[in-house]
Amino acid sequence: MSLVVVESPTKARTLKKLLANKYAIVASMGHVKDLPRSRLGVDVENGFTPRYIVVKGKAPILKELKDAAKAAPAVYMATDPDREGEAISWHLSDALRPVNPAIKRIEFHEITKEAVQRALAHPREIDLNLVNAQQARRILDRLVGYKLSPLLWRKVRGGLSAGRVQSVAVRLVVDREHEIDAFVPQEYWSIHAQLRKGEQGFTARLVGRDGVRYGAPTDDGASVIRTRDEAEALVADVRGATFTVADVRRKDQFRHPSPPFTTSTMQQEANRRLGYSAARTMNVAQQLYEGVDLGPEGTVGLITYMRTDSVRVGESAQHEARDFIAKIFGVASVPEALRVYRSRRSAQDAHEAIRPTAVHRTPERMKPFLRSDQFKVYKLVWDRFVASQMASAVMDTLSVDIVAGAYQFRATGSRVKFAGFLAVYHDVPENGEEQEGWLPDLAAGEVLALASLDPQQHFTQPPPRYTEASLVRALEERGIGRPSTYAPTIETIKRRGYVKPINRRLTPTDLGTLVNDLLVEHFGDVMEYDFTAALEEALDQVEGGQLDWKTVVGDFWKPFEHDLVVAEQKIVQVERPVVEIGEACPQCGRPLVRKYGRFGEFIACSGFPECKYTRPLGIGVTCPLCKVGEIVERRSRRGRTFYGCGTYPACTFTSWDRPTDRMCPKCGKSLLGLHDTGRRTTLRCLDKACGYREAMSPVADEPRTPSPEDQPVS
Numbered sequence: 001m002s003l004v005v006v007e008s009p010t011k012a013r014t015l016k017k018l019l020a021n022k023y024a025i026v027a028s029m030g031h032v033k034d035l036p037r038s039r040l041g042v043d044v045e046n047g048f049t050p051r052y053i054v055v056k057g058k059a060p061i062l063k064e065l066k067d068a069a070k071a072a073p074a075v076y077m078a079t080d081p082d083r084e085g086e087a088i089s090w091h092l093s094d095a096l097r098p099v100n101p102a103i104k105r106i107e108f109h110e111i112t113k114e115a116v117q118r119a120l121a122h123p124r125e126i127d128l129n130l131v132n133a134q135q136a137r138r139i140l141d142r143l144v145g146y147k148l149s150p151l152l153w154r155k156v157r158g159g160l161s162a163g164r165v166q167s168v169a170v171r172l173v174v175d176r177e178h179e180i181d182a183f184v185p186q187e188y189w190s191i192h193a194q195l196r197k198g199e200q201g202f203t204a205r206l207v208g209r210d211g212v213r214y215g216a217p218t219d220d221g222a223s224v225i226r227t228r229d230e231a232e233a234l235v236a237d238v239r240g241a242t243f244t245v246a247d248v249r250r251k252d253q254f255r256h257p258s259p260p261f262t263t264s265t266m267q268q269e270a271n272r273r274l275g276y277s278a279a280r281t282m283n284v285a286q287q288l289y290e291g292v293d294l295g296p297e298g299t300v301g302l303i304t305y306m307r308t309d310s311v312r313v314g315e316s317a318q319h320e321a322r323d324f325i326a327k328i329f330g331v332a333s334v335p336e337a338l339r340v341y342r343s344r345r346s347a348q349d350a351h352e353a354i355r356p357t358a359v360h361r362t363p364e365r366m367k368p369f370l371r372s373d374q375f376k377v378y379k380l381v382w383d384r385f386v387a388s389q390m391a392s393a394v395m396d397t398l399s400v401d402i403v404a405g406a407y408q409f410r411a412t413g414s415r416v417k418f419a420g421f422l423a424v425y426h427d428v429p430e431n432g433e434e435q436e437g438w439l440p441d442l443a444a445g446e447v448l449a450l451a452s453l454d455p456q457q458h459f460t461q462p463p464p465r466y467t468e469a470s471l472v473r474a475l476e477e478r479g480i481g482r483p484s485t486y487a488p489t490i491e492t493i494k495r496r497g498y499v500k501p502i503n504r505r506l507t508p509t510d511l512g513t514l515v516n517d518l519l520v521e522h523f524g525d526v527m528e529y530d531f532t533a534a535l536e537e538a539l540d541q542v543e544g545g546q547l548d549w550k551t552v553v554g555d556f557w558k559p560f561e562h563d564l565v566v567a568e569q570k571i572v573q574v575e576r577p578v579v580e581i582g583e584a585c586p587q588c589g590r591p592l593v594r595k596y597g598r599f600g601e602f603i604a605c606s607g608f609p610e611c612k613y614t615r616p617l618g619i620g621v622t623c624p625l626c627k628v629g630e631i632v633e634r635r636s637r638r639g640r641t642f643y644g645c646g647t648y649p650a651c652t653f654t655s656w657d658r659p660t661d662r663m664c665p666k667c668g669k670s671l672l673g674l675h676d677t678g679r680r681t682t683l684r685c686l687d688k689a690c691g692y693r694e695a696m697s698p699v700a701d702e703p704r705t706p707s708p709e710d711q712p713v714s
Helices: 009-019 059-070 083-096 113-121 128-155 166-182 228-239 263-274 278-290 315-329 363-369 372-388 468-477 483-495 510-522 529-543 549-570
Strands: 003-006 024-027 075-077 103-105 187-197 200-209 243-255 393-404 407-418 447-459 499-502 505-508 579-584 591-597 600-605 614-616 618-622 630-635 641-645 658-663 671-676 681-685 693-695
Touching: 003 009, 003 059, 009 024, 009 113, 009 278, 024 059, 059 083, 075 083, 083 103, 083 128, 128 510, 128 529, 128 549, 166 468, 166 483, 166 505, 166 510, 166 529, 187 228, 187 393, 200 228, 228 407, 228 447, 243 407, 263 278, 263 372, 263 468, 263 483, 278 372, 278 483, 315 372, 363 372, 468 483, 483 499, 505 510, 510 549, 529 549, 614 630, 618 658
Parallel strands: 003 024, 003 075, 075 103
Antiparallel strands: 187 200, 187 447, 200 407, 243 393, 243 447, 393 407, 499 505, 579 591, 591 600, 600 614, 618 630, 630 641, 658 671, 671 681, 681 693
């Protein structure tokens, strides 16, 4: 039997069932060769030659692969269809060629019987351009990581790390924090009229006076109501006026579906809708791609390859979707022509968008075979893809201009006239706000009754801290990294303690800010957004065969090496300030201070090493059980965050919800805790027997700036 080599055991099991024992399937368990962990592993003086070694623990696997290859008439490398997969195949081929030179590469983007058989029928040679692009990325990352990290160890403290992409991601978070710190809020007011036509009421907003437009400080050319006195003077002037409908504009507005998922948009949407981290989303998507046991149907990959930056969809998949839509939702829900979406200019477009491998496998049909998280991610992918192939929704929109003396008010409303794709997938507004409803039937010349005039105070808001979703979007928009790098990058900067999530917002730590400022000062090129993006474009050119990988690495290394020498001389030992917390050590009486270790911040005695007292850092809330200890943040064995009393084991209070300092208004016996499901955040009593819940506003993503043509949609 011919041998097929894949990376993972799950993928191997799926292929065994699909190929019905006609091939021997063996898993390499990922990379078998890599650069050594204990040294640089790159000969800088001799053309940046990498020195690959067999990964620790992989020698038995490599021996098994050689034995299997020796007995096989042919060997097919079936690693993932991307740069890293190509590099794994290249290393495997190099190791197996002495025992069997009949080695070919096969590539499939979905693990279905038809796709795998088609790949086996059309094998190819290993693409060295892809290998070299991956090799260049690996060497660049190794040079940055293994040269900058030791510098940080010497100048700041041990255990720190820097990276070509991770450090730029930290800079995004730190720069946003600087923007927030520098932001000066501006007060402004808006005026809303509560109007009635018969028994029906609605709200209209003051938009102008004698041709002067009113708006927020951020609205170009708008007049701003700055103070309460100005607002109350306007209210007094308007109050006696007659409110008359001046103009009614009603029209159909088309709302088009979003394209199917790319890696980054899937990560963003899973974070916004499900509260999943980028790493969790990719882990679940990998499982869906590699195959799920569907009982009588066997093991099948449910989605196409999940590392892609393309929104392209094959015609066969489009026709399959259109037939399904016509059958389930009616012919009116099928657009006249095939929907074609345009990928980003920087997209490699090597693979299709992420979609279900068979649209007839609906989420409801698959639910009995999937875990909860698998079902949620699959439903997200299936819904988005099917909706992307459906007809546009038609919104019935209404805009009413109302005059009151010299003043102009406006009311808008919207409702669904034809659902189209909204029958399957409803886009969540990025600003998290509910949209307006419909208005009463109004006609020009009608006089309306004034119920009240309400001046409302507002303050301009600073830019929001990044969520994982908005950070992924920022990285993609700036061309920093590639889809496959986003999840590990974010996990790395969280694990290293450079950023920490607070209420799903990424906040830089003192350590992250310190390291970032140091790197920006002394390694401006490496930390520059445009420079990092340009490097990604150069790697794409290596993949396309237009650039030699050694040229790319060499052009980077020369100025970087110079910066290293200068930084070593200029950077003095950085002393992190000791921050006392205002408490005495319970063991020796000396002041307690905040310190930072490998697992984050903690409280320690300033008398260390004579006194070794430590405790976790508290969140500023007293334990509701013992009324003495402070609540601290802890990690479970599986890495999940929970909260417990700092006096443990004397007090055993624990909670998955983050306790607040608010008492429950229902029972008055326990605190309220923040419960975040991803879709929404609620306050609920920590005493489960009480059952009190209080809704909170959802975590808003970065708000989109609406255009004048934007209309609210239901």
